Amino acid sequence: MLSRIEQIIPLQWLGRQLFNREDPAAFFDPLLEKLNPMWVRQYVPAQVSAIIDETADTRTFVLRPAARWAGFEAGQHVNVGVGIDGVRHNRTFSLSSSPFQWHSEGTVTLTIKRLPGGLVTNWMHDHLEAGDVIGLGEAFGDFRLPETSEPALYIAGGSGITPVLSQLETMADSDYRAPVTLLYFVRTQADIIGAEKLHALRQRWPALTLKIIATAEGEAPEHLNDGHLRQVPDIKGRRCYLCGPEGLMDEANRLLQEHGIYGENIHSTFFSVPTATLLSDGLGGEVSFSRSGAGVNSDGDAPLLEIAEAAGLSPRHGCRMGICHQCSCRKTSGTVISRLTGKASGPGEETIQLCISVPRGPVTLDL
Ligand code: FES
Incomplete structure (x- = not known):
């Protein structure tokens, strides 16, 4: 008994x-x-309702999130969670559809390019099918439209067009009257992402001027140059939005500054960590993880997220490029250098982002 x-x-x-x-x-x-x-x-489940081929290596996934999902503003990102071989992986993507579509049809789109060696992007291309369910985080990011209609210039490159598609469609649907120019740089015509959507926008929205530049076609490669900016009427009065590879963004910033456009009139969103030049002296050090009791020595400019993973830990993270704040963690002692700004933190207790923080000397984390 x-x-x-x-x-x-x-x-x-x-x-x-x-x-x-x-x-x-x-x-x-x-x-x-x-x-x-x-x-x-x-997490918020989202069912794949359709998959559309955009180019040879880019697909649009049409998703129907559960109704409790809070929605988004045009230009924002979301974290996506997928289970691969029993392990959950998160990655950050920008939404390529407009919030109007979410409100009217209950669907959103993610337009995703395969990354060479990319675990999640390749898995999504190779395994996701209509009817499958993935996880969706809440939207975040401050790459947002202005509150009132004002002249705008977009400079986008490659898959950097995805948040721009969301914003242009939103502007077109809200009767945005001020002139908007898009300079879209792709390698070849076959690499244009959202070609159908862009041409449809040009047809139905007279405020839009669309210029697509195929950099690898023609007799000589054509990259962003001052000639492109000079063709934009009243460029100095435009709010500028940049999204694309780091080289294009750097050049766009440099050229816009020559036209007297700076600071808050330039909005950028990144697809990889834009690295500040870090003085290599003194980078790295002993990293201690106080909760797990683990510790490891690091060398060079590896960020704490990679160091923690190499030590066998699995810290929470999303974008790995400093925008989602999911990797925020308490540092209890030590100095770290930001890969975004090159600036050093204080030596004491504070919250840091693991994915963009490089230790300089011994560091202790509450992990
Ligand atoms: S993982 Fe997104 S900010 Fe670090």
Whole structure:
């Protein structure tokens, strides 16, 4: 016969699982995921409703997020979570559709290019099918449209067009009257992402001037130069939006400054960490992880996220480029250098972003 203690332990255990957990969803989700993946609570599930080929290496995934998803503003990013071989991976992508589509049809789109060696992008291209469910985070990012209609210039390169597609479509749907010019740089005509959408926008929205420059076609390569900017009427009065590879962004910033456009009139969004030049002297050091008890020596300009992963830890993260703040973590001592700005932190306790922080000397993290 079971003792009194033996009789109550299972009840206590069940009670703890059901009521005392910090996150009950963590307990129920594996079961719900099997019954219906759209019922999970730990993240917002989004069902793939269609997949559209854009170019040889870029596809648009049309998603139907659960109704509790909070929506987004044109130009924002989301973290996407997928399970690959039993391990959950998160990556950040920008939404390429307009918020109007989310409100009217309940769908959003992500336009994703395969990255050479990219685990998640290649998996999405090779394995995702209509009907599958992936996880969607809440939208974030300050690459946003102005509150009132004002002249704008977009300079985009390659897959940097994705948040721009979202913004242009939103402007067209909100009767944005001020002139808008898009300079879109691609390698060849076959690499134009969103070609159909762009041409449709040009047809229905007279305020838009669209110029697509195929840099690898023609007799000589044609990259962004001052001639392109001189063709933009009243360029000095335009709000400028940049999105693309680092080289294009740097050149665009330099040329715009020559036209007297600076600071808050230039909005940029990045697809990789824009690295400040870090003086290599003194970078690296002993990194201690106080909660797990792990410790590792680092060398050179590796960021703390990579150092922690190399030490066998799995810190929470999303974009790996300093925009989503999911990797924010408490540093309890030591100095780190920001890969974005090249600036040093203070030596004491503060919150840092692991993906863009490089240790300079010994550092202790609450991990
Ligand atoms: S992972 Fe997104 S800010 Fe670090």
